[in-house]
Amino acid sequence: MEQIYDLMILGAGPAGLAAGLYGARAGLSTLILEKGTDGGQAVLTDRVENYPGAMLEDETGYSLTERMLAQAEAFGAVRKNAEIQSVQLDGDIKILAGSSVEYQARTVILATGASPRRLGCPGEEAFTGRGVSYCATCDGAFFRGREVFVAGGGDSAVEEALFLTRFARKVTIIHRRDQLRAVKTLQDRAFAHEKIDFIWDSTVEALEGQEALQTIRLRSKKNGEIRSITAEDGGMLGLFVFVGLTPNTQIFEGKLELEKGYVKTDENMRTSVPGVFAAGDLRVKSLRQIITAAADGAIAAMEAQRYLETAE
Ligand code: NAP
Numbered sequence: 001m002e003q004i005y006d007l008m009i010l011g012a013g014p015a016g017l018a019a020g021l022y023g024a025r026a027g028l029s030t031l032i033l034e035k036g037t038d039g040g041q042a043v044l045t046d047r048v049e050n051y052p053g054a055m056l057e058d059e060t061g062y063s064l065t066e067r068m069l070a071q072a073e074a075f076g077a078v079r080k081n082a083e084i085q086s087v088q089l090d091g092d093i094k095i096l097a098g099s100s101v102e103y104q105a106r107t108v109i110l111a112t113g114a115s116p117r118r119l120g121c122p123g124e125e126a127f128t129g130r131g132v133s134y135c136a137t138c139d140g141a142f143f144r145g146r147e148v149f150v151a152g153g154g155d156s157a158v159e160e161a162l163f164l165t166r167f168a169r170k171v172t173i174i175h176r177r178d179q180l181r182a183v184k185t186l187q188d189r190a191f192a193h194e195k196i197d198f199i200w201d202s203t204v205e206a207l208e209g210q211e212a213l214q215t216i217r218l219r220s221k222k223n224g225e226i227r228s229i230t231a232e233d234g235g236m237l238g239l240f241v242f243v244g245l246t247p248n249t250q251i252f253e254g255k256l257e258l259e260k261g262y263v264k265t266d267e268n269m270r271t272s273v274p275g276v277f278a279a280g281d282l283r284v285k286s287l288r289q290i291i292t293a294a295a296d297g298a299i300a301a302m303e304a305q306r307y308l309e310t311a312e
Contacts, residue, residue, distance in 0.1 A: 005031045007304050008105035010084060010096060011248075013040020014065060014290045015280025016111035018297030019304075020072035020079070023109075026305045031103060032072065033096060035083040039065030040113040041245075041281065042290050045156075046137040046163050051290045060137070064290070089255050089273045092311070106311070107275045107304040110252065110263060111297065114245035114281040114288070119151060123207030124241075131213025132239050136160035139240075140167045147231065148238035149174055149216060151204055156242035158182035158190050164240065165195040172197045174204065176221055204239070212236040247282045259284050269300035275307055 007023040009016045012034035023030040037043055042061035048054045054064050069079060082103065088095040094108040116134040118124055124132055133139040140163060148168040150161045153175035159182070164171045173180075173190070178200040180187050190196050201221040208215040213236055216229045231237045247261045257264045257272035262284040269277040279296035281288045 002101065002103050003029070004093060005029045005103070005105035006308055007031070007107050007109065007301065008033065008094065008096060008103055009109045009111055010087075011040065011111035011113055011280070011282075012038040012065075012069065012079060013111060013113045013280055013293060014042055014068060015040075015113070015293035015297040015300075016109065017065060017068035017072050018294035019109045019111060019279055019301040020077035020297075021068070021075060022298045022301035023304060024072055024075035024077035026301065028301075028305060028308070030072075030077040031105065032077055032079040033082045033084060033103060034079065035081065038069050038079075040293075044116075044135045044137055045159065046140075047159070048290065051294075061290075062137075068294075084251065087251055087255060089252075089276045092275070094275060107277070107307055109269075109297070109300045109304060110249075110271070110276065110278045110282060111280045111293075111300075112248040112282050113293075114247045116241065117244040117246045119204050119241055119243060121204050121206055123209075123213075127207050127209060127213040127239075130211065131209065131236050132207065132241065134241055136163050136240050139238075140164050143168050143238040145169055146235070146238060147172070148240060149229070150240045150242060151175075152242035152244070153177060153180040153182065154242065154244065155182045155186060158186040160240055160242055161196055162186070162189055162193065164238075165193060168195065168238070170195055170197060172199055174199045174202055174216075174218065176203050177201065207239065209236075213239060245281060245288070249282050267299075268303045269296055270303060275304075275311070277303055 006028035009032045020032045045061040084096045096103045144167045202218045205219040206217040263278040277300035279300040280293035
């Protein structure tokens, strides 16, 4: 049987790691559980330029969050690999259960973040990893010298399109409107970039190919016309999808209050269940950034400490 921790944190993205730092530094026995790679969405980005102090040459989301974990561990936080399948959040002892092990604590911070939203068109699943990608940092280099496409018009789409210009011969952003959602600085950079082109008012209708993605079918939002894009050399096309996020909250459904899938909290990160807090992208909030995730984590850990003091 595992020990009963003061604080358990589910997710090791910037929110969970900041919570781990603040919890452990406050003297709470702190367990961080993560099923995959630390860093969450932040490791999908190659360049972090808007987290204060992250100005080191070659700073990536990975390097930044690697230091965040080291800092939390330096104060005594314990990080374990675990895929949690069910949660028991009511009661004084909270339980997070994997397939063969249960973890227990008196408080929990949910920091499971969000995952890339899928386009939902035919062929998307079949060609994932064979032309379709959700991570330019991971897969961009496979498209050296090729033509690639990016679906989406937000910060992620434009930032990653800029990153892809390092490898690709040409990068075309496919957006469903005629205006980008991304912040102006990113827009300006993309509009000025000689390798970046745009297809406006269009959505991806279907993806086709033999072994790999070879044809992207687009539908015009203006007149419904369908057009096809095929690789000039008949080879593989790259399609990087950045059309927003879906919160990773499925296992919390029915356990606490959600709004359109996101966890509702007050400004102190308290959820509808006493002793359960939420931090980061899975929360109902207006700005999803590394800095706001880290801030949520700090607040949630301090609230957990306060909760434990009053519960004693
Ligand atoms: P987002 O801001 O929600 O933008 C999603 C984009 O995809 C929008 O342009 C949207 O079009 C489009 N879209 C949504 N569903 C679509 C569909 N089914 N088909 C085609 N297009 C679709 O998502 P994001 O860019 O992933 O960013 C998520 C959050 O992370 C945001 O809060 C963002 O600011 C933040 N972020 C920040 C940075 C940074 O600060 N450097 C970098 C990356 C992400 P419409 O515009 O028409 O709605």
